[in-house]
Amino acid sequence: MNCDTIRPWIIEYGDGDLDADRRARVEAHLNGCADCAQLARQMAATRGLLRALPPQRTSAQFEARLAERLARTQRPVPREGWLERLAASWRVPPRALRPALALGAAAVAAVGIALHPSPPTVLPPPVPIATESALVSQCVAQHQSDVAAQPLSDPAAQNLTARLTDPATAAPTNADVEDSL
Amino acid sequence: MRARLPILSRTGLALAALLCIGGAAQAGPRTGRPRLPRPHLGRLRPFVSPSPPAGALQAQSDPTARALLRRMLVAGNNLALAGTQVTTVAGGATSEQYVLRDGARALRMDYTRPPQMRGEVIVDDGRTYYHYLPGQNRVETQPSQVRSLRVRVPQVITQIRSGELLVQRLGQDTVAGHACVVVGVTTRGGNPAERKFWIDPTNGAQLKIEQDDAAGQPLSVSYYTSVTYNPPLNAHSFAPPQGALAPGPNSSPQPTVPTPAQVGFTVLQPAFLPPGFHFQSAAVTKYQGKKVAALRYVNGLNVLSLFETPDNGRGPIKRYPRAGVLVARQGGLKIVLVSSLGRNKLEKVVNSLR
Numbered sequence: 001m002n003c004d005t006i007r008p009w010i011i012e013y014g015d016g017d018l019d020a021d022r023r024a025r026v027e028a029h030l031n032g033c034a035d036c037a038q039l040a041r042q043m044a045a046t047r048g049l050l051r052a053l054p055p056q057r058t059s060a061q062f063e064a065r066l067a068e069r070l071a072r073t074q075r076p077v078p079r080e081g082w083l084e085r086l087a088a089s090w091r092v093p094p095r096a097l098r099p100a101l102a103l104g105a106a107a108v109a110a111v112g113i114a115l116h117p118s119p120p121t122v123l124p125p126p127v128p129i130a131t132e133s134a135l136v137s138q139c140v141a142q143h144q145s146d147v148a149a150q151p152l153s154d155p156a157a158q159n160l161t162a163r164l165t166d167p168a169t170a171a172p173t174n175a176d177v178e179d180s181l
Numbered sequence: 182m183r184a185r186l187p188i189l190s191r192t193g194l195a196l197a198a199l200l201c202i203g204g205a206a207q208a209g210p211r212t213g214r215p216r217l218p219r220p221h222l223g224r225l226r227p228f229v230s231p232s233p234p235a236g237a238l239q240a241q242s243d244p245t246a247r248a249l250l251r252r253m254l255v256a257g258n259n260l261a262l263a264g265t266q267v268t269t270v271a272g273g274a275t276s277e278q279y280v281l282r283d284g285a286r287a288l289r290m291d292y293t294r295p296p297q298m299r300g301e302v303i304v305d306d307g308r309t310y311y312h313y314l315p316g317q318n319r320v321e322t323q324p325s326q327v328r329s330l331r332v333r334v335p336q337v338i339t340q341i342r343s344g345e346l347l348v349q350r351l352g353q354d355t356v357a358g359h360a361c362v363v364v365g366v367t368t369r370g371g372n373p374a375e376r377k378f379w380i381d382p383t384n385g386a387q388l389k390i391e392q393d394d395a396a397g398q399p400l401s402v403s404y405y406t407s408v409t410y411n412p413p414l415n416a417h418s419f420a421p422p423q424g425a426l427a428p429g430p431n432s433s434p435q436p437t438v439p440t441p442a443q444v445g446f447t448v449l450q451p452a453f454l455p456p457g458f459h460f461q462s463a464a465v466t467k468y469q470g471k472k473v474a475a476l477r478y479v480n481g482l483n484v485l486s487l488f489e490t491p492d493n494g495r496g497p498i499k500r501y502p503r504a505g506v507l508v509a510r511q512g513g514l515k516i517v518l519v520s521s522l523g524r525n526k527l528e529k530v531v532n533s534l535r
Contacts, residue, residue, distance in 0.1 A: 132515070135515070138473075140506060145326065150333060151333050155326065159290075
């Protein structure tokens with residue numbers, strides 16, 4: 001396995017999302033490649049810094065508003081912009097690097113918006129990640145609502161979990177529910 | 182004295198006496214927080230209690246326990262009660278709420294703690310579920326949850342009768358001053374006592390519930406510290422919180438998969454479901470203007486939710502953005518699968534979508 005094949009997997013490796021086979025291949029490569037091992041350490045350090053940030057309480061509609069704001073500020077990115085230059089400097093195919101940069105940018109934007117009601121006007125364009133996150137939040141909220149409506153469930157526990165473990169989660173409102181079948 | 186009791190109460194007392202025979206040897210200390218042994222002690226340790234003997238629930242259901250569980254389900258539809266309830270979830274977060282429930286007709290919960298939830302009010306009037314969030318000065322609404330119970334209780338009773346759900350009597354205990362029988366419920370082949378209920382046999386009231394996850398670890402526990410049966414109710418008991426907008430009419434979910442004409446795409450369905458799961462109902466919601474098909478699968482204790490919406494992305498993806506959530510892309514659709522099942526089962530379900 002060469003570096004170009006392994007490097008796109010390093011992000012998922014750090015997140016623990018690789019299956020056993022790929023994980024073993026990545027680990028074998030990292031043991032013999034100083035450059036990739038260095039990249040993996042840098043990503044782990046970045047991830048550690050993000051995780052070390054104190055949790056910020058956001059409003060229930062935070063993710064939806066963030067996605068909307070990102071969509072408004074989205075503009076075409078020059079083909080040879082800083083994103084591509086940075087990607088080239090890491091020798092990672094741009095398409096593979098984008099999710100990692102988008103995730104990092106989204107985390108930075110999230111912290112900034114949580115700390116400051118008026119966030120910076122210029123934001124990077126991680127729209128796919130942000131919108132997916134908001135979609136997941138809506139799906140989880142609807143799932144929790146469905147669980148609470150089961151006869152052998154504990155609605156109070158569902159509500160507490162929803163409110164405390166993910167304050168940004170908001171169940172879909174009647175406006176979202178177009179029709180029930 | 183006995184002659185004055187209503188027929189229902191007499192029946193309940195008789196049932197209680199029957200269930201208590203032979204159970205004294207297993208009886209735990211009579212406290213509001215039962216403390217019987219338990220193999221999986223997590224962060225909920227102070228609240229968890231009687232655990233069944235290994236393999237107890239793998240045997241045939243106990244007929245008297247099944248009868249009591251049915252009684253609890255029926256009481257959930259009919260019994261009115263009021264009381265203070267404490268809830269603790271894995272991780273240690275605890276809430277306290279005053280609950281006013283009129284069977285499956287209406288529910289009200291007023292939160293008193295933790296501080297960030299104090300003042301929150303949930304009102305479900307049988308048509309709409311309102312959740313008032315004072316910190317945000319906002320009222321969220323959803324379709325009624327208690328109305329769903331009226332439809333789903335008979336389905337669960339059927340599952341109990343058919344043996345899909347295994348029910349065992351685990352012991353007896355006292356909750357909020359009321360003698361209770363502890364009943365454990367699991368799915369066939371599931372973990373020992375995936376859910377436990379403390380049931381007042383005199384009327385079927387559920388005074389405590391404990392839930393475990395797929396790995397058998399405690400997920401949550403809720404119990405009453407005080408309770409009153411048949412409290413006075415009036416027209417204002419279940420009035421929507423101030424500021425709540427009048428919602429549009431809600432239609433009941435029906436067990437039909439959305440058609441392409443309804444959502445604009447062919448809804449994929451899983452060829453594989455974990456044992457015991459079956460399709461329950463579907464709904465169509467919207468996300469950023471796109472239609473989302475929501476399919477629910479249940480096994481009586483757990484829910485598996487499958488969401489599908491058009492997706493313009495290319496290439497397959499499969500990731501876990503948070504615990505219990507699998508996001509995938511297939512056939513031009515973004516798939517979101519949510520369940521407390523493990524990753525392996527979620528993957529098998531997604532891989533079987535056709």
